[in-house]
Amino acid sequence: MREAVLESLRSVNDPELHRDLVSLGMIERIDVTPHAPSGHAVSVKVNLTTPACPLKATIERDVRAAVMTVPGVETVNVEFGAQVRMPTTPPLPGVKNVLLVGSGKGGVGKSSVAVNIACALAQSGASVGLMDADVYGPSVAHMLGQGQAKLVGNAERKMVPIEAHGIRFISMANLSPAGQALVWRGPMLHSAIQQFLKDAAWGNLDYLIVDLPPGTGDVQLSLTQSVQVTGAVIVTTPQDVALIDAARAIDMFRKASVPILGIIENMSYFVAPDTGTVYDLFGRGGAAKLGNHPLLGEVPLDPSARQDADNGVPAVIAHPETQAARALIQIAENLAGRVSVQTLSELPMAQLV
Numbered sequence: 338m339r340e341a342v343l344e345s346l347r348s349v350n351d352p353e354l355h356r357d358l359v360s361l362g363m364i365e366r367i368d369v370t371p372h373a374p375s376g377h378a379v380s381v382k383v384n385l386t387t388p389a390c391p392l393k394a395t396i397e398r399d400v401r402a403a404v405m406t407v408p409g410v411e412t413v414n415v416e417f418g419a420q421v422r423m424p425t426t427p428p429l430p431g432v433k434n435v436l437l438v439g440s441g442k443g444g445v446g447k448s449s450v451a452v453n454i455a456c457a458l459a460q461s462g463a464s465v466g467l468m469d470a471d472v473y474g475p476s477v478a479h480m481l482g483q484g485q486a487k488l489v490g491n492a493e494r495k496m497v498p499i500e501a502h503g504i505r506f507i508s509m510a511n512l513s514p515a516g517q518a519l520v521w522r523g524p525m526l527h528s529a530i531q532q533f534l535k536d537a538a539w540g541n542l543d544y545l546i547v548d549l550p551p552g553t554g555d556v557q558l559s560l561t562q563s564v565q566v567t568g569a570v571i572v573t574t575p576q577d578v579a580l581i582d583a584a585r586a587i588d589m590f591r592k593a594s595v596p597i598l599g600i601i602e603n604m605s606y607f608v609a610p611d612t613g614t615v616y617d618l619f620g621r622g623g624a625a626k627l628g629n630h631p632l633l634g635e636v637p638l639d640p641s642a643r644q645d646a647d648n649g650v651p652a653v654i655a656h657p658e659t660q661a662a663r664a665l666i667q668i669a670e671n672l673a674g675r676v677s678v679q680t681l682s683e684l685p686m687a688q689l690v
């Protein structure tokens with residue numbers, strides 16, 4: 338019976354990875370117990386490639402349907418676990434995936450998106466780090482309510498990331514006195530980035546999210562040259578002036594051989610709270626003009642999301658029911674799905690099972 342169930346699961350494909358769950362090594366356990374009067378109760382544990390899997394419900398439905406086709410099966414119970422896969426060589430010891438969040442222009446909401454995605458992934462059960470590489474305008478610490486915290490070293494003289502809202506983060510804001518400008522040249526920036534990446538006690542992470550400065554400068558170059566990143570996401574607003582710069586950022590990543598995992602359109606639209614009327618303030622849907630890259634989602638302009646950021650509690654935690662927060666949670670799931678696709682497409686078959 339167990340073999341027949343396993344065989345039936347070979348017909349169930351992961352909808353994003355387009356491969357069957359068995360050959361992807363996603364079936365962790367099959368239990369078969371007698372079920373009165375004459376059949377069997379089957380319990381299947383599926384190990385997803387990310388706890389933030391956006392297609393869990395589809396997989397559950399398909400597994401249930403496939404196992405029910407096996408003669409003698411009366412009930413099916415589907416359990417889920419998750420283990421984020423690692424590329425052939427981890428980018429940093431203990432870190433499975435480094436994800437860059439970039440933008441062409443400043444002020445498009447890149448840091449807010451990075452912070453909210455990080456917290457949403459952590460809430461799904463993943464271990465998440467956030468590195469604020471936006472050295473000229475570090476806002477991550479403030480958005481996480483840790484603007485006054487100070488980074489300290491451990492016994493091995495490594496920086497200890499600060500914990501907040503379920504994630505670990507490091508920001509220049511927690512090193513330099515508030516309000517002071519950083520006047521650094523390329524080589525100094527490079528060494529700061531190296532320290533944040535390699536001289537920090539990140540521990541074990543499924544995802545290390547890096548909030549880049551806007552544009553296409555030294556920090557981006559330094560990062561793509563010093564660590565094997567899984568991919569980058571680009572945050573843009575819908576208007577042409579932002580899209581032109583976003584296209585430049587995409588081109589930079591292409592030249593550095595960094596895969597684009599998707600585009601996030603922020604401030605896509607505004608829903609009037611009194612009437613519910615939707616206003617496309619900056620012309621919605623511009624991100625689709627950026628070529629053949631997946632659109633991970635559209636986040637509305639929402640004053641409460643701005644307020645949450647200023648209060649130091651990201652919208653996905655403070656007000657998860659708002660449209661903006663729901664969009665950000667969905668984006669985090671879509672991104673986690675893209676990361677799985679990217680990682681698994683590079684792994685040799687033998688490492689999957």
Ligand SMILES: Nc1ncnc2c1ncn2[C@@H]1O[C@H](COP(=O)(O)OP(=O)(O)OP(=O)(O)O)[C@@H](O)[C@H]1O
Nearest residue numbers: 443444445446447448449474551637638639643646
């Ligand atoms: N969807 C949104 N709705 C309302 N306010 C938003 C939204 N996204 C971002 N903001 C607000 O816009 C401001 C700029 O956002 P943020 O700092 O994230 O942008 P950025 O692109 O990282 O900027 P910079 O490039 O200067 O670092 C912040 O006050 C933030 O709270």
